[in-house]
Amino acid sequence: MQSALSISFSQTSLPLANRPLCSSNAAPSTTPRNLRFCGLRREAFGFSPSKQLTSCRFQIQSRRIEVSAAASSSAGNGAPSKSFDYDLIIIGAGVGGHGAALHAVEKGLKTAIIEGDVVGGTCVNRGCVPSKALLAVSGRMRELQNEHHMKAFGLQVSAAGYDRQGVADHASNLATKIRNNLTNSMKALGVDILTGFGAVLGPQKVKYGDNIITGKDIIIATGSVPFVPKGIEVDGKTVITSDHALKLESVPDWIAIVGSGYIGLEFSDVYTALGSEVTFIEALDQLMPGFDPEISKLAQRVLINPRKIDYHTGVFASKITPAKDGKPVMIELIDAKTKEPKDTLEVDAALIATGRAPFTNGLGLENINVVTQRGFIPVDERMRVIDGNGKLVPHLYCIGDANGKMMLAHAASAQGISVVEQVTGRDHVLNHHSIPAACFTHPEISMVGLTEPQAKEKAEKEGFKVSIAKTSFKANTKALAENEGEGLAKMIYRPDNGEILGVHIFGLHAADLIHEASNAIALGTRIQDIKLAVHAHPTLSEVVDELFKAAKVDSPASVTAQSVKVAV
């Protein structure tokens, strides 16, 4: 969950996400020719800094690991080039570093990965992975408690209850298992796992503990930590961050969640299913501001209004004091605009879910004249680090949350792979617009590409037309069989050429359904072509199929598309 989280919608000027990093700073002079954009559609996506997208990530890695391990273990960790200890040194063994390491070995690079804490980083240990375990529990609790739902199935269930420690153990067991998978996959490939905090000493030179090693290329992948706005005192018991919440050491009767982004939403799902009441505190004027407005409107009707949740919008939590001396947790709210005191809340606990801050202190960046921007390491669109003078630092890359481009675990991994592609001689630019994001509430929310307002703004600027297609889960046989007809899928596209600009899904298994759209965007597949593809019936994927079929595109299907693919 956490690594996912990017945009922190909630508190004041967060040092987070989304600054226009690459766009202005990228040094065009050094841009090599012969770009491979990975199917990137420049005309649609350009390079404006992405404003939305954030999220929790998926846990695909364990599966990926097995596959790539099998594929490349024969190759083994490559031999180092003569003058360096390693071909590639990665600082940080989170999901981004791990993805880069596996790909590097596959490409024949001798690779080392430095980790000062535990392998797996935020995602595996304190983020997406354990949160998915909690959400798996909350989904079942929610279902079992829904008498109406059960009755509709003809099922009778007596009062559902849970054992808090059992739930917490499930989350920590899952994290342990995934961490071991990750570690083993790297060991099996011969990646050197070096323990200690890594720091850059100079060009191509890294220190960890008391050791100094050299590498031809270096990737910084140090990730992020929960961001806590000033005025908030975190004690780890009653005022907590996601790091603590995932341990589920208590289930408070009433918890305030500061921030209604992905992390906050997912935890509200967990806590309300376990019997807590929740109060959201959101700095912006509406909840879930990062989503497509239509999706967030629907999500609010399903995920917030009917549950034991209330909310305060347009306010900052200016001061939060943990429970002590027989007093509850006190939260002082001030108006987000006027800064006038608005209200005081007394709750049993507060979860700070205001986003994540990059973890880049102590990296020795001063040794190479790199100045962070609110903690983020500036990079160009190839993840090459930019120094204080706006020049590229040779052989130094930064991926993942530390560069703030898109704070998602799978984005970090994709950036790492992109870097390895580059250092092994194949230029590659990652298309961030094709990276999907998901929020694992019940039901789930997922998205890829632009939201409707973003697409309209872009269309206006560039002079093309935008159309919207929508389908409902209510019409889907599989969803109805599950009695889960609540949901909406929405596609924003160009009617003139059939290009998909964005897809947003709210409904059962939305996070799994988004990939058909994200792959289409990544590969540049047009609607008129993909609508001819066949989906098994009855499956939820027909919701997306309907979406493609509902679109009205002026251009005809490309005749060659299919035959070409067959030939390949």
Add this chain to the structure above:
Amino acid sequence: MAVSSSSFLSTTSLTNSKSNISFASSVSPSLRSVVFRSTIPATSHRRSMTVRSKIREIFMPALSSTMTEGKIVSWIKTEGEKLAKGESVVVVESDKADMDVETFYDGYLAAIVVGEGETAPVGAAIGLLAETEAEIEEAKTKAASKSSSSVVEAVVPSPPPVTSSPAPAIAQPAPVTAVADGPRKTVATPYAKKLAKQHKVDIGSVAGTGPFGRITASDVETAAGIAPSKSSVAPPPPPPTPVAAKAATTTTNLPPLLPDSSIVPFTAMQSAVSKNMIESLSVPTFRVGYPVNTDALDALYEKVKPKGVTMTALLAKAAGMALAQHPVVNASCKDGKSFSYNANINIAVAVAINGGLITPVLQDADKLDLYLLSQKWKELVGKARSKQLQPHEYNSGTFTLSNLGMFGVDRFDAILPPGQGAIMAVGASKPTVVADKDGFFSVKNTMLVNVTADHRIVYGADLAAFLQTFAKIIENPDSLTL
């Protein structure tokens, strides 16, 4: 639209087969629901099978499993506008989403019953659709006196099991016990606030007993006079012990709960019904039945229906007139030592509503004319549905009428509500072969009426005489319209 592309979905698979709340959906990009029902079955339930003009009601659809009422966001069509099958007519906002409701028939939007921004319960008519232009006027009259159909439906509605006793019950929350308090900061949990809003409890007047003096959900429930619901997910040790403590006071040894049974706490309405039913056991009752020929009544109904008169009003009026001649049946015995002749004849009519039962009261049913009575009834049903009945509008009855005829029930027996002398259970009117005194057979519509009365004050002969009078009024119904 995209409907065609969902080749695998047949409409029937989507449409809830229950007749009154139809639910359906579609496939097209804008979510649509098709919700229509002909009013014919509803209004002619007690009548012969003649097919009349095609005025259909557009119903508030159930857009989600949890939706109980919906708000009209906007009418896409205006009154008098022609509609083609499949066109969107109205946008409805449920607790979840805005959805277009589309027509399933060609025709004209004759009348809008529920305007923009207004709210209606699921299954309530929100508009009328006429099949031809000529019928628009008729539909409009109908809309103006919407009682005609709504009354009957009010008794029919929704699936909630008909098992509930036909006897009436007072079903509104007990008055809130206000706790005056100084200018103390009110701290209420999110769910407590939601409940307070739902039960119209002033949160400021609730005493908080939760941690740090905060108002919790159970405080609000107590204030609203509801048995606190099982705390949905009592964390670690949620021993599912049967909390049937309440029932234990009245019923003796309960058999142990069967494994896997679920315990559902009573709602406020159910608690009220339960209390009244238990109380009724202290009254010695007896029952007398009577067959009534309704041919003349049916003919009269046909005549006055366009003027907004409902069957409920006709029956209430007839009962009121009969009671006027037999005041003892309209009397009540409260203490078992004396009884009182009631000054007014107030007919309570049992209405099944949203999973419960309530008895709006038609006051002075013998004195008001049929049209005023119908008007009044429409108003009461509207209030009952929106839970806005004032106490005197549901607890001032002196005699109760309960009608299950629309279900095809031929006869049933009602439980006497506390404080009243008698309750009348009305069955369906059915064509019946009757032999007259000369031995000629003929087919006449006959309905069976069964009255339950308090034998402390009403005796067999009283009841029989009352029923005879009632039957005479029904069989010669012209006096009803005077």
